[in-house]
Amino acid sequence: MARIEIRIELKKGVADPEGKNTMKTLESLGFEGVKSVSSVKVFDMELDMSEEDAKKAGEEMCRKLLANPVIQNYKVIVR
Template identity: 50%
Template structure:
């Protein structure tokens, strides 16, 4: 079995309203010194494929659904578990 871990982040310079809201809420709770909050998504996908096929499949998932290449950067790894 394979485990794919995919992290999707907004590109530098893309507005992150959720991060701004979290930063503001933390400041309201008296947390200090917070310069910026960035929100990312982490996906864990489990596959019953070979490692080579799993990597190809995950790359297709990323391209077709999980990432908008205009606004997102991403990283992923696929490992046998």
């Protein structure tokens, strides 16, 4: 059994309204020194296969379903 983490981030330069709004709200709550907030989507998965196959499957999942290659980067991490 392999455990993978799939991280899907916005590419540099793509607007991140969730991150921006979170940062504004944190500031309005009195948090100081917050320089940047980026929102990231993560899927944790258990796959019944080798770690090598799981990494490949995770990357194919991103290409076929999970990520939008125009605005997002993805990374598959075996844990």
